[in-house]
Amino acid sequence: MSAYCNIFSIYRYIAILLFFAMLVMANTAEVMAKETSYNNKKIIVLDPGHGGHDKGAQGTNGTYEKTLSLKLAHIIAKELEDKYRVFLTRTDDYRLDNPGRIDAANHLEADLFISIHSGGSFLHKANGIYIYYYNEISWPANILESTTLKTIKSKNIQPQWHNIQDRHKATSHVLAESVKNRINEHIEFAKCKVQGAPVLVLSGADMPAILIETGYISNPAEEKELKDAKVLSNFAKGISKGIEDFFSNL
Numbered sequence: 074m075s076a077y078c079n080i081f082s083i084y085r086y087i088a089i090l091l092f093f094a095m096l097v098m099a100n101t102a103e104v105m106a107k108e109t110s111y112n113n114k115k116i117i118v119l120d121p122g123h124g125g126h127d128k129g130a131q132g133t134n135g136t137y138e139k140t141l142s143l144k145l146a147h148i149i150a151k152e153l154e155d156k157y158r159v160f161l162t163r164t165d166d167y168r169l170d171n172p173g174r175i176d177a178a179n180h181l182e183a184d185l186f187i188s189i190h191s192g193g194s195f196l197h198k199a200n201g202i203y204i205y206y207y208n209e210i211s212w213p214a215n216i217l218e219s220t221t222l223k224t225i226k227s228k229n230i231q232p233q234w235h236n237i238q239d240r241h242k243a244t245s246h247v248l249a250e251s252v253k254n255r256i257n258e259h260i261e262f263a264k265c266k267v268q269g270a271p272v273l274v275l276s277g278a279d280m281p282a283i284l285i286e287t288g289y290i291s292n293p294a295e296e297k298e299l300k301d302a303k304v305l306s307n308f309a310k311g312i313s314k315g316i317e318d319f320f321s322n323l
């Protein structure tokens with residue numbers, strides 16, 4: 074074999090090596106870019122209310138609040154997952170205490186915490202859609218829900234992360250208004266309203282946090298609405314757009 078052939082073979086070998094090296098580098102760059110864009114996504118924690126033996130409210134047609142809140146949280150997560158990193162505090166039918174729900178969000182250093190309910194047990198209301206942000210001062214006299222600070226104080230319970238939410242009160246209020254506006258564009262069966270209240274599950278959240286009551290399943294007309302897949306999908310769209318508005322106005 075001639076020297077020319079040997080040199081040609083060496084060049085060809087180097088060219089092949091370079092080609093594979095470039096391929097590996099391109100793949101690595103692509104993986105890194107994907108990881109970076111994933112890591113740059115904001116984190117949203119959705120908290121389906123109740124679970125396990127804590128069934129929440131029950132509709133006259135047999136709907137449990139714990140089942141509805143989980144179903145809706147999954148639909149909202151699907152709507153959000155292209156733009157955000159979405160986590161659920163529970164993914165199945167089991168009980169979680171309030172510190173457990175908040176610990177998950179705080180340890181993830183989530184950007185938002187959204188608790189989903191549809192029981193209407195928080196205020197003496199029989200219908201309507203409400204979004205609550207944490208506000209101990211605006212504590213209405215008629216709150217009965219067992220998960221309020223009233224219970225905490227009367228039983229002298231020391232909850233974890235107590236009142237960290239105070240520092241996020243203003244931004245949580247803005248988030249509540251953003252989501253309310255978009256829900257009202259997508260949902261027709263009731264007007265969504267915003268209210269400050271000392272909601273215990275929000276009190277320890279170290280990020281903007283709201284609790285959404287998506288209507289009251291104890292009200293037969295609203296239970297019927299909340300069993301409609303289209304209505305749940307519209308809630309997810311409204312909440313997603315409200316979140317988008319909130320982040321773009323920060």
Ligand SMILES: [Zn+2]
Nearest residue numbers: 122129190192
């Ligand atoms: Zn509830």
